[in-house]
Amino acid sequence: MLQRLIAAVLGVLGVAAIGLGVASATVWRADDPLVATAEPGDGTRTLVTDPGVLELAGDPVTVTVRAEGSPVVLAVGRDTDVTAWVGSDPYARVTGLSDWHTLATTAGADPAATPAPSASATEEGAAASPSPSASGEATEDAATAADPTGNDMWVVEVTGEDTATLEWPAQEGRWSLLAVSLGDTAPVLDLSWPQTVTTPWLWPGVALGVLLLAVAAVLLVRIIRERREGPDAGWTDVSTGTLATVPLPASAGSPGAGMPAGAVPVGTVTPGAPLTRRQLREAEAAAAAARRRGGRTPTGSVPVVTGATPVVTGATPVVTGATPAAGDAAPGGDGPQQATPRAAGQPAPAQPTAPSRPGAPGQPAAAAQPTAPGQRSTPTGPTGSGEAAAPVRPAAPAQPAPAAQPASAAQRASAGQAPAQATPSPAATGRPGTPAPGTATAPGGRPSDPAANTAAGAADTTGAVPAAGPDAEPGPRSRRLADRLPWRRGRAADAHPDAPAQADGQDAPVSPARSSWSPVPAPGTGPTAGSDASSPAGGTAGAPGTTARPTAPAAPAAAAPTGTPAPGAPPAARPGTTAPAPGAAAGSAPADEDAATRAQRADAWRRMWGFPDAAPAPQDDDTPEEGR
Amino acid sequence: MTARTTGRTRPVRRRLAGTAVAVVAALGLAACANPVPEPAPDAAPAVPPPALTVAQSTSVLDQVGAVLAAGDAALDPAGLDARLTGPALAIRSAEYTRASATGGERPPVTLPMTAQTTIIPDTDTWPRTQMVVTEQPDDLQAPLLLVLQQEGPREPYRLWSWSRLGPSVEMPLTATPEEGSEPVAADDDSLLLSPNEAMAQYADVLTNGDASAAAATFPADFFRTAITEARNQTVASLQAVASVTETVAPEQGAVTALRTADGGAIVVGQLTTVTTATLSQGSITLNDPLDAALSGKQSVSANLVRTWTDVVAMYVPPAGGAETVTVLAAEHARTAVTGE
Known part of the structure; x- marks a missing residue:
């Protein structure tokens, strides 16, 4: 509205400005020859202009005097001469312009005139020269007007009947015009100046x-365009976490389908733990994206949207669940405990187990195991990627730090189990090939095994991570690895620690990683996931770990993610298909991230090329995974 | 309460704002309209400009010449007063008379009206006097010094006098006509002698010759010499029958002066010389046609009074300058003769 008003006002002003400009050059343009007229009353026969009036408005002034039926005389002389000549006769003085077309006149009676007649009179007397004509003239003057004709003082003189005209170019000095009507009619004086009229x-x-x-x-x-295309016709921010949303729903879907109960509990657990900023941001972004999508009328995206929206909501809880888990893991440092709760997730009991964190890392794990494995493995498998994604992220932030402590705990706790498992993992790590089978078993076989392995890994990882942080033995190696494979750093660090811890092979970590990863489809996720992966391992691990083992939960996740990256391809294929909970879950975590980034890109890409909707894309992603 | 007051003040403010806008708009529009120009004449000069331009002066001379030509053609002074006055008119009239009396044998003096030097007065009062040194006439007479006078604003410039320059006389330097020369009052005391004094003393010198008290100031000059010779001739010719006395007197008020470049002045004045012959015996036949024409008699037996109109132009140096006055030009003409 305001814009419209402004536009209107500007338009009016513009027209007005143009109009004024044109008018100044046309209607209001000064006349080319400026003509000003003096019409003294009936009584006057003589007009005198003040010095300067002739040069008032232009160079050669054209003087015209008119007097119907009378002889007229125009003369120009020095102002003193003219006024002296006029003397005491009645006359009108032209003093200037009263407006552009009228000359200002006043009745003139110049004191300077007085001496002249007296002087002449005395002179005449003194000179005793015969001047009969002078006296005669004087008497005549009284009756009509004196005739200035022929006076030696005039520089220019023109006479005429009825009218007379003269042109006076400006000269140095003070000049006056004398216009006299010698008849019975008053003279009308026109002064006309040529003007260089400018139209600035x-x-x-x-x-x-x-x-x-x-x-x-x-x-x-x-304004018009906006009205036609809608307010946001322009650019929409691509950076929004649209993709993030997508995975969320997927995950949500999975939890809902797989173990809705479990998801909820996780959510419930959450309340205690505050959301991280990132989580909040993502949640908001997701909501916003959903809304936006919903807002678009055109494409058939709407249905999708609706579908998505619910998913999203579902997702959100999951996320929160994940987050809390992460949070817990972080704060408590009890990877296992929290893991357990989640894994145990649904049941309240699981939580109770959580409390046990300090004392018994192992116990919670155990608790986790029962519930988690069964459920998780199953649900994760299908939804896997989706879910994982959600948890992964949240986990990412929180995990590392906490991991350190829990790690120890986990290690101890799992120590009994872990070692056994640990060994396998190293073995697995020992070679790419070997690990594959190991992993294979994990996915295919059961959570327990893989869980064990992974768990061990996870435990290690967790432990490793922290270790790396504080003083950890693995630290250096992991770093090396990380250095070598920067994009993997996080994971590498995590993964290796495990391997090194026991197996110590550099490659070893890789292989397990692969194995665990195999299921995960997204190699791209690697980098992003990396850091998260390790951490999520803690968090997510909880879920998978549960299946695997108390401590394991964290471990497997970690292991899994690390492994996930590209290399996983071959082995992944197999496990992927079967991809039970652990692997899937683990893989899913990074997958999510991958998916998120991918989806973002995809979304941007779609927008760029004008494809209808971003929403379907993520779903697509999900679906294939699910299909697998 | 506050609400009410604000409610009241608002319209007032609005009105004020409205008027302010209107005033500004009006001023803006007024600014757009060009103001009517005011006359801006040159400042009145401290010294009045020359009363005439050279062109005007030439025009005046032409008109005087025309009048003279008309008079000369008819030998009739009737029309001369349009452009002649003072001694010029008187002398010219006498010349016409003489010319008529002699049947054209003695024509009037040739008066060339072409200016060699023009001396224009700086003045805005009257009478105004301008002087003109003419070219040498065709008859190889001496150049003339003309004096033209305007008695009042409605009067024309009239030829007041002419006088032939003396032999080997050099005119003092004067200002150009564009600058104009300052008129010098008859009683001006910035000169060695005021114009009036100068005329009076010169008249005395003419009358008394070297016996005059002012003889030192007026060394012998061509005019004095001529006058003296003429007087002596007359005395000699009438010695048998009459005693001759001659007096020269300045004409009161008939003197005019213009400043020269060195601060002196060219003073032109009219003198009247009266030559009186008192017969002791017999009678005198007036052989001179002019005498006869002027007196209207062929002879006189008691006395004969010849009145000469003289015009003398002299250079009077500034006070503190030279100690002598130089006579530049003079005219000596018989304008009246009476006798018994």
Whole structure:
């Protein structure tokens, strides 16, 4: 509205400016020859202009005197001479312009005139020269007007009947015009000056007007376009976590389908733990994205949206669940405990187990195991990627730090189990090939095994991570690895620690990673997931870990993610298909991230190419995974 | 309460704002309209400009010449007063008379009206006097010094006098006509002698010759010499029958002066010379046609009074300058003769 008003005002101003400019050059343009007229009353026969009046408005002034039926005389002389000549006769003085077309006149009675007649009179007397004519003239003058004709003082003199005209070019000095009507009619005096009429306002006015109009036009066009295309026709921010949303729903879907109960509990658990900023951001972004999508009418995306939206909501809880888990893991440092709760997730009991964190890392794990494995493995498998994604992220932030402590705990706790498992993992790590089978078993076989392995790994990882942080033995190696494979750093660090811890092979970690990863489809996720993966391992691990083992939960996750990256391909294929909970879950975590980034890119890409909707894309992603 | 007051003040403010806008708009529009130009004449000069331009002066001379030509053609002074006055008119009239009396044998003096030097007065009062040194006439007479006078603003410039420059006389430097020369009052005391004094003393010198008290100031000059010779001739010719006395007197008020470049002045004045012959016996036949024409008699037996109109132009140096006055030009013409 305001814009419209501004546009209108600008337009009006522009038109007005142009109008004024043009008017200044046309209607208001000064006359080319400026003509001013003096019409003294009936009584006057003699007109005298003040010095300067002749040069008032232009160079050669054209003087015209008119007097119907009377002889007229025009003469120009020095002002003193003219006034002296007029003397005491009645006359009218032209003093200037009263307006552009009228000369100002006043009745003149110049004191300077008085001496002249007296002087002449005395002179005549003194000179005793015969001047009969002078006296005669004087008497005549009284009756009509004196005739200035022939006076030696005049520089220019013109006489005429009825009218007379003379042209006076400006000269140095003070000059006066004498106009006399010798008859019975009063003289009318016209002064006409040529004028170089300038129109200084024309072009500035027009230019300003055009400018204003242009601005108004631009505003108008904008308004119209906006009305036609809607307010947000322009650019929408691509950076929004649209993708993130997508995975969320997927995950949500999975939990809902797989173990809705479990998801909820996780959610419930959450309340205690505050969301991290990132989580909040993502949640918001997701909601916003959902809304936005919903807002778009055109494409058939709407249905999708609706579908998505619920998913999203479902997702959100999951996320929260994940987060809390992560949070817990982080704060408590009890990877296992929290893991357990989640894994145990659904049941309240699981939580109770959580409390046990300090004392018994192992126990919780155990608790986790029962519930988690069964459920998790199953659910994760299908939804896997989706879910994982959600948890993964949240986990990422929180995990590392906490991991350190829990790690120890986990290690101890799992120590009994872990070692046994641990060994396998190293073995697995020992070679790419070997690990594959190991992993294979994990996915295919059961959570327990893989869990064990992974768990061990996870435990290690967790432990490793922290270790790396504080003083950890693995630290250096992991770093090396990380250095070598920067994109994997996080995972590498995590993964290796395990391997090194026991197996110590550099490659070893890789292989397990692969194995665990195999299921995961997204190699791209690697980098992003990396850091998260390790951490999520803690968090997510909880879920998978549960299946695997108390401590394991964290471990497997970690292991899994690390492994996940590209290399996983071959082995992944197999496990992927079967991809039971652990692997899937683990893989899913990074997958999610991958999916998220991918989805973002995809979304951006779609927008760029004008494809209808981003929403379907993520779903697609999900579906294939699910299909697998 | 506050609400009410604000409610009241608002319209007031609005009105104020409205008037302010209106005033500004009006001023803006007024600014757009060009103001009517005001006369801006040159400042009145401290010294009045020359009363005439050279062109005007030439025009005046032409008109005087025309009048003279008309008079000369008819030998009739009737029309001369349009452009002649003072001694010029008187002398010219006498010349016409003489010309008529002699049947054209003695024509009037040739008066060339072409200016060699023009001396224009700086003045805005009257009377105004301008002087003109003419070219040498065709008859190889001496150049003339003309004096033209305007008695009042409605009067024309009239030829007041002419006088032939003396032999080997050099005119003092004067200002150009564009600058104009300052008129010098008859009683001006910035000169060695005021114009009036100068005329009076010169008249005395003419009358008394070297016996005059002012003889030192007026060394012998061509005019004095000529006058003296003429007087002596007359005395000699009438010695048998009459005693001759001659007096020269300045004409009161008939003197005019213009400043020269060195601060002196060219003073032109009219003198009247009266030559009186008192017969002791017999009678005198007036052989001179002019005498006869002027007196209207062929002879006189008691006395004969010839009145000469003289015009003398002299250079009077500034006070503190030279100690002598130089006579530049003079005219000596019989304008009246009476006798018994």
